Amino acid sequence: MLDEFSLIKSIEPKEQRHQELIKGIGDDAAIYSTENNFEQIVCMDTMVEGVHFTKATMTPYHIGWKALAANISDIAAMGGYPDYYLVSLAMPAEWSGDIKEMYRGMEDLSALYQMDLIGGDTTSTKNGLVVTITAVGHTDKRRHYLRSSAKPGDQVFITGYLGESAAGLALLQKEIDIKDQYARRQLIESHQKPMPQVEAARLLGKIPCRYAVNDISDGLASEANEIAEASGVTITINYQSLPVSKPLMFLEPSDRKQFMLSGGEDYQLLITAPEENSEELIEIFQQHHINLTKIGIVTEGCAEVYLIDEDNKTLLKKSGYNHFNSNEE
Numbered sequence: 001m002l003d004e005f006s007l008i009k010s011i012e013p014k015e016q017r018h019q020e021l022i023k024g025i026g027d028d029a030a031i032y033s034t035e036n037n038f039e040q041i042v043c044m045d046t047m048v049e050g051v052h053f054t055k056a057t058m059t060p061y062h063i064g065w066k067a068l069a070a071n072i073s074d075i076a077a078m079g080g081y082p083d084y085y086l087v088s089l090a091m092p093a094e095w096s097g098d099i100k101e102m103y104r105g106m107e108d109l110s111a112l113y114q115m116d117l118i119g120g121d122t123t124s125t126k127n128g129l130v131v132t133i134t135a136v137g138h139t140d141k142r143r144h145y146l147r148s149s150a151k152p153g154d155q156v157f158i159t160g161y162l163g164e165s166a167a168g169l170a171l172l173q174k175e176i177d178i179k180d181q182y183a184r185r186q187l188i189e190s191h192q193k194p195m196p197q198v199e200a201a202r203l204l205g206k207i208p209c210r211y212a213v214n215d216i217s218d219g220l221a222s223e224a225n226e227i228a229e230a231s232g233v234t235i236t237i238n239y240q241s242l243p244v245s246k247p248l249m250f251l252e253p254s255d256r257k258q259f260m261l262s263g264g265e266d267y268q269l270l271i272t273a274p275e276e277n278s279e280e281l282i283e284i285f286q287q288h289h290i291n292l293t294k295i296g297i298v299t300e301g302c303a304e305v306y307l308i309d310e311d312n313k314t315l316l317k318k319s320g321y322n323h324f325n326s327n328e329e
């Protein structure tokens, strides 16, 4: 069976029928131009019981919050602002009492951005809750950021911290243990209630230059490879440059490395930007108190990602989450 990414490649249409379409399949969201000064952004993400959550890892409130957060994150990764969303529920009868709470989770997050819930669909299913959200957003004309825009000489940045969500999941599934209650709470919250990086993405627009952006849903290794592939460049990441959040200091170094590189569901942004704009970029993020860290560089070469850790330089493969091939390392 084809893995997730090969399957998606195999269904990509051969022709494009609307000339307004700027990007269809192959980025975080689709984007097309309109007659006014905006571009429209549309995306869809699904959460499936047993794959994205279980009753032990997420409450109904968190399922609602996170399903919407994943979609808003894809809009942010295009440089956009979220406006509307639609919700499709495939629901086993046992979940009917929990749906109100799920919508409360969505409502609380959507209120932060003044988003409107404008529709959806409801069906029954025999096994497992499935929540699919379509989100609609916009960006100013030509202020969208594609995965294919990275160029040799660019620097690579990350917002926030990586690995917290995967560590939170490992705690919830009792695969690891941390005694410190504050650290536990923070990691579990990162897993259950992630914050999409809309403000960070919009801040990029204050320094108009060429950006490639991807949000981290499948893990840094995977998302960096996607930018490298789409842009036809080599990306080199320095492991020692990755910021380590305080709660992650409680982990074994090998677990920490695995979570930070391949954990996924952090919904932080991976960004490349020209070197000449980098200083200004770091400054404006500092002014707005949003974490932005330089973690690597873009060079000429084929679509590859390398990881430097102390004196070792190794190929960093797409080792993150892959539906149908989730044990790939």
Ligand SMILES: Nc1ncnc2c1ncn2[C@@H]1O[C@H](COP(=O)(O)OP(=O)(O)O)[C@@H](O)[C@H]1O
Binding pocket: 008, 011, 024, 025, 026, 027, 028, 029, 030, 044, 045, 074, 217, 218
């Ligand atoms: N079943 C599908 N049919 C058509 N397009 C799809 C399908 N699944 C994914 N895509 C498209 O493939 C691209 C990559 O999807 P995905 O890996 O889910 O991105 P992300 O990790 O940013 O959510 C997106 O453009 C998405 O819209």
Ligand SMILES: Cc1ncc(C[n+]2csc(CCOP(=O)(O)OP(=O)(O)O)c2C)c(N)n1
Binding pocket: 045, 046, 050, 051, 052, 053, 054, 057, 070, 169, 217, 218, 263, 264, 265, 321, 323
């Ligand atoms: C119970 C449980 N097991 C495993 C995971 C880990 N996990 C599931 S899906 C996923 C990746 C993100 O989901 P995906 O459907 O690939 O979202 P997209 O990349 O399209 O945004 C991860 C890390 C989880 N969140 N919960």
Ligand SMILES: [Mg+2]
Binding pocket: 027, 028, 073, 074, 077, 214, 215, 216, 217
């Ligand atoms: Mg994405």
Ligand SMILES: [Mg+2]
Binding pocket: 044, 045, 046
């Ligand atoms: Mg997706």
Ligand SMILES: [Mg+2]
Binding pocket: 217, 218, 321
């Ligand atoms: Mg994915």
